[in-house]
Amino acid sequence: MKIELLYFEGCSSWQIGLENIKSALQAEGLDVSVHLVKIKDDSDAAQKKFLGSPSFRLNGLELWNEERDTFSMSCRLYTTPEGMKGSPTVSMLQEAICRLNITESKRNKKIFK
Numbered sequence: 001m002k003i004e005l006l007y008f009e010g011c012s013s014w015q016i017g018l019e020n021i022k023s024a025l026q027a028e029g030l031d032v033s034v035h036l037v038k039i040k041d042d043s044d045a046a047q048k049k050f051l052g053s054p055s056f057r058l059n060g061l062e063l064w065n066e067e068r069d070t071f072s073m074s075c076r077l078y079t080t081p082e083g084m085k086g087s088p089t090v091s092m093l094q095e096a097i098c099r100l101n102i103t104e105s106k107r108n109k110k111i112f113k
Contacts, residue, residue, distance in 0.1 A: 001032050001101070006048065006055040008039045011075040013086025017054035024093035045071045052076025054087055056096070063096040064088070 005021060007014030018034060025032050039050050052074045056063040064078065078088045088096070 001030065002035065002057075002059050003032055003097075004035045004037050004057040004060075006037045006039060006050055006057065007053040008045075008073050010073065011053035011086070013075060014054040017056070017087035020087055020090045021056060021093050023090045024097060027090065028094055028097060030097075039073060042072050045073055056088075056093065058097060058100045061100055063093070063100060 003021065003025065005014065005018055007017070018036070021034055025034070037048070039045050039048060039053070044050070048071075050071050050073075051062060051064075051066055051068070053076055055076060075086060077084045077086065078092070080089050080092060082089075
């Protein structure tokens with residue numbers, strides 16, 4: 001399992017996101033490193049299809065995907081139980097990791113049958 005946190009320095013929410021993703025992984029009993037992916041500029045954002053800081057990917061898949069045509073250096077907002085926040089909560093990250101991990105497992109079983 002590969003977890004990536006995409007961010008840029010101008011948005012401080014990525015640090016809370018990093019704390020929350022580490023807590024979510026620990027709560028799920030997953031001993032996985034979080035790979036930090038620093039977005040350097042709008043060109044880099046477009047190349048990496050950066051949805052905003054912070055963004056989280058599991059095995060290359062966005063935990064909260066959005067269909068869009070343009071990508072830029074921007075802060076991202078998440079709808080949490082406490083309202084709009086700059087980072088998802090620990091429980092939101094746990095649910096998203098479990099959801100994508102199950103989807104990945106089912107897809108891999110179909111491929112190897």
